[in-house]
Amino acid sequence: MVAFSSNPFVLQASQLIEQRTGLAASAQFRANLEPILNEIAQGNLARLVQTLHDTPETAPAWQKLLQTLAIGETYFFRHQVYFQLLKNYILPDLIPQRRRATPPRLNVWSAGCATGEEPYSIAITLHEYLPDIPHWSLQIIGTDINLHALQAAQKAIYRRWAFRHTSAEFQSRYFDPVPGGLQLKPAIRRMVSFRQGNLSAAPPLLPFDIIFCCNVLIYFEEQAARQVETMLYEALTPGGWLVLGQAEMLRFQRDRWTTHIFPDAVAYQKPVTPGETTRNHTKPLPSLSATVPASPIPAGYTDAVRALRRKDYDEADRILSGILEQNPTYAAAHVLVGSLFANRQALPEAHMHLDTALRLDPLLADAHYLRGLLHLEMGKTEAARESLKAALYCQRGHTLAAMILGHLLTKTGENARARRVWEEALHALTDLAPDALVSDISDITARAATAFISSQLKTMGG
Numbered sequence: 001m002v003a004f005s006s007n008p009f010v011l012q013a014s015q016l017i018e019q020r021t022g023l024a025a026s027a028q029f030r031a032n033l034e035p036i037l038n039e040i041a042q043g044n045l046a047r048l049v050q051t052l053h054d055t056p057e058t059a060p061a062w063q064k065l066l067q068t069l070a071i072g073e074t075y076f077f078r079h080q081v082y083f084q085l086l087k088n089y090i091l092p093d094l095i096p097q098r099r100r101a102t103p104p105r106l107n108v109w110s111a112g113c114a115t116g117e118e119p120y121s122i123a124i125t126l127h128e129y130l131p132d133i134p135h136w137s138l139q140i141i142g143t144d145i146n147l148h149a150l151q152a153a154q155k156a157i158y159r160r161w162a163f164r165h166t167s168a169e170f171q172s173r174y175f176d177p178v179p180g181g182l183q184l185k186p187a188i189r190r191m192v193s194f195r196q197g198n199l200s201a202a203p204p205l206l207p208f209d210i211i212f213c214c215n216v217l218i219y220f221e222e223q224a225a226r227q228v229e230t231m232l233y234e235a236l237t238p239g240g241w242l243v244l245g246q247a248e249m250l251r252f253q254r255d256r257w258t259t260h261i262f263p264d265a266v267a268y269q270k271p272v273t274p275g276e277t278t279r280n281h282t283k284p285l286p287s288l289s290a291t292v293p294a295s296p297i298p299a300g301y302t303d304a305v306r307a308l309r310r311k312d313y314d315e316a317d318r319i320l321s322g323i324l325e326q327n328p329t330y331a332a333a334h335v336l337v338g339s340l341f342a343n344r345q346a347l348p349e350a351h352m353h354l355d356t357a358l359r360l361d362p363l364l365a366d367a368h369y370l371r372g373l374l375h376l377e378m379g380k381t382e383a384a385r386e387s388l389k390a391a392l393y394c395q396r397g398h399t400l401a402a403m404i405l406g407h408l409l410t411k412t413g414e415n416a417r418a419r420r421v422w423e424e425a426l427h428a429l430t431d432l433a434p435d436a437l438v439s440d441i442s443d444i445t446a447r448a449a450t451a452f453i454s455s456q457l458k459t460m461g462g
């Protein structure tokens with residue numbers, strides 16, 4: 001565990017959180033965990049730890065804590081590619097077989113459903129997909145550890161933010177305006193049931209044909225993620241499908257799954273006969289590749305860069321969501337989203353987008369640089385150095401990477417190497433106009449960077 005606090009009660013609380021929920025509290029929140037716990041404990045950390053120890057995760061103290069620790073970011077049709085996948089591959093694979101039962105039957109689980117946008121998006125997809133839906137016995141279950149989120153899911157009243165990936169036409173087809181936002185129409189609401197459930201404890205009882213467990217396991221520490229991955233496998237019927245979040249992958253025992261690789265997504269299928277897996281099956285997703293733009297820089301990208309520079313993160317998020325909806329493979333936009341999440345201290349989400357960016361374009365220097373910064377934030381200096389070196393490999397003299405790597409090198413007494421890195425950066429800067437900004441993810445001008453690096457070299461005596 002990362003040494004993030006010397007307070008024994010904070011250490012005990014973080015261990016309890018990891019054991020009970022799987023959330024990697026200490027690694028994710030680091031120094032922020034102590035103030036969060038103090039606020040909930042109202043001056044008595046020892047009592048809080050005892051209460052957490054003695055009560056189930058549904059108890060008020062746990063719920064208060066989870067409302068802060070469990071990131072509930074979600075929206076309708078998040079990761080559109082997965083809903084295309086559901087419509088174009090998963091349902092065509094499952095529905096003909098499941099239709100043979102009397103009545104036809106399909107069970108879907110949205111594990112870690114937060115405020116319900118994901119299971120409701122699944123319900124809408126099924127509603128549109130199945131012309132004979134009234135004849136089906138459909139179970140769509142959303143579970144989450146956070147009771148407050150589930151209460152919101154049950155009300156199904158959403159604000160503008162939840163619709164960032166949907167059209168006005170979609171909103172008026174499926175929602176009614178009510179005080180406080182838009183409420184999902186009863187016909188879709190009735191398709192989904194919600195239950196409190198801790199993924200680190202028991203799964204819901206049904207065997208499932210499809211499980212969405214998106215953007216949950218990225219917050220889990222390793223051992224807990226391993227257990228949940230096994231549990232998800234066991235909760236699926238043979239031939240059932242598992243969908244994780246974009247850029248998430250199974251971390252353990254991948255061989256027992258059939259892995260389906262699509263241009264922008266990976267999905268896993270439990271083989272009908274254990275051991276009979278087909279691996280690295282590559283399939284085209286025609287409806288999505290049609291949306292990949294001809295133009296290398298999508299409209300709005302520069303506006304997103306400007307919004308980020310003036311720290312208008314909501315606006316940047318709005319523009320970038322729109323860009324990625326139209327151009328899910330535009331790697332530079334993933335880097336901007338990564339920097340947005342990094343600015344909001346949402347490090348796992350930031351990593352996820354940088355991973356996606358680098359999968360799409362492994363030579364994207366800004367992505368390596370930002371990864372380096374995230375590693376530094378987490379105290380992983382060696383990994384940070386590797387990422388910064390990768391940035392410099394991809395873009396000779398990358399200003400931002402050189403500034404930080406040079407500093408790290410001087411700290412370990414590697415002055416000659418620091419000097420080389422800085423001199424190369426200075427050389428690269430001569431190609432830029434003095435007022436030009438050195439990168440899309442920074443507001444440092446070439447003039448300022450030159451002055452900074454020159455002063456560092458001078459201090460070194462060069």
Ligand SMILES: C[S@@+](CC[C@H](N)C(=O)[O-])C[C@H]1O[C@@H](n2cnc3c(N)ncnc32)[C@H](O)[C@@H]1O
Pocket residue numbers: 020021022023070071072073074075078111112113114115118143144145146149197198199200213214215216245
């Ligand atoms: C980022 S949200 C993901 C929402 C949705 N799946 C999506 O991708 O849009 C993560 C959710 O996982 C839930 N969660 C975290 N730990 C959990 C656990 N041990 N059991 C069940 N849910 C958990 C959180 O409460 C949160 O609502």
